[in-house]
Amino acid sequence: MCKANLKRIGAGDAFFLLRCGAASPGIVGFGRVGSAPFQAPHFDPAEQAKGTVADFVQLRFDHICGSTQAPLVPRHELLQGDLVCGEWQSRSTGKLLPPQVAQALQKLVEQRSPAKDFVGADEIEPDQAPLKEGATKTVLVNAYERSAEARRRCIEHHGYACAVCDVHFELHYGSELGKGFIHVHHLKPLHVIGVDYEVDPVADLRPVCPNCHAMLHRKRGQTLSIEELRGIHQKYRMARGLD
Ligand SMILES: [Zn+2]
Numbered sequence: 001m002c003k004a005n006l007k008r009i010g011a012g013d014a015f016f017l018l019r020c021g022a023a024s025p026g027i028v029g030f031g032r033v034g035s036a037p038f039q040a041p042h043f044d045p046a047e048q049a050k051g052t053v054a055d056f057v058q059l060r061f062d063h064i065c066g067s068t069q070a071p072l073v074p075r076h077e078l079l080q081g082d083l084v085c086g087e088w089q090s091r092s093t094g095k096l097l098p099p100q101v102a103q104a105l106q107k108l109v110e111q112r113s114p115a116k117d118f119v120g121a122d123e124i125e126p127d128q129a130p131l132k133e134g135a136t137k138t139v140l141v142n143a144y145e146r147s148a149e150a151r152r153r154c155i156e157h158h159g160y161a162c163a164v165c166d167v168h169f170e171l172h173y174g175s176e177l178g179k180g181f182i183h184v185h186h187l188k189p190l191h192v193i194g195v196d197y198e199v200d201p202v203a204d205l206r207p208v209c210p211n212c213h214a215m216l217h218r219k220r221g222q223t224l225s226i227e228e229l230r231g232i233h234q235k236y237r238m239a240r241g242l243d
């Protein structure tokens with residue numbers, strides 16, 4: 001990452017990983033930046049021995065292709081339509097994409113990444129950086145759903161009952177086990193969020209139980225609205241004679 005871009009990168013920013021070279025080039029990963037830039041011993045052992053430091057940020061991958069897998073967006077697609085931009089010719093790191101290109105690309109990678117494993121916010125360690133070759137687990141919750149402060153303010157306003165099915169863990173499982181447990185869901189799709197976006201915990205977040213949270217995110221590239229899922233949930237409750 002070059003110094004010039006370091007000032008402009010921050011927690012919550014989207015990033016894309018570009019595979020270069022002749023064999024199967026293209027976008028092979030994406031996610032969100034998980035920390036502000038920080039300095040740490042250089043990644044090159046020779047430099048490290050000299051005491052050199054380098055700039056780092058933590059990256060949280062929503063998806064990363066294995067080394068033998070085809071890219072999510074092959075290079076030839078980056079050179080046409082909404083994705084055209086000068087940065088694809090460059091081999092240096094930390095390039096800033098024009099906002100329209102970033103949004104179009106975000107939409108595409110969200111649609112194409114396999115939405116097979118749901119990972120709830122509570123299962124993600126705050127400083128987890130799952131950068132492993134071949135890791136294909138898709139993390140569907142986003143950075144806003146992982147923010148402790150945003151979560152606290154959401155619950156303060158909306159309470160602990162699931163916004164879809166009304167389950168309340170303390171009422172169902174007692175205070176010892178259930179108290180304080182709920183997931184938080186972010187309503188806005190990441191590809192419509194602009195660069196200057198700041199989460200509004202009351203307007204943008206809702207408490208949801210892990211079952212409903214998984215159902216909201218079940219369809220690849222298309223998150224259901226709370227109202228849609230509430231409608232579906234009610235319909236099947238009635239069909240089972242529960243209402
Ligand atoms: Zn629920």
Ligand SMILES: [Zn+2]
Nearest residue numbers: 141184185186
């Ligand atoms: Zn969610």
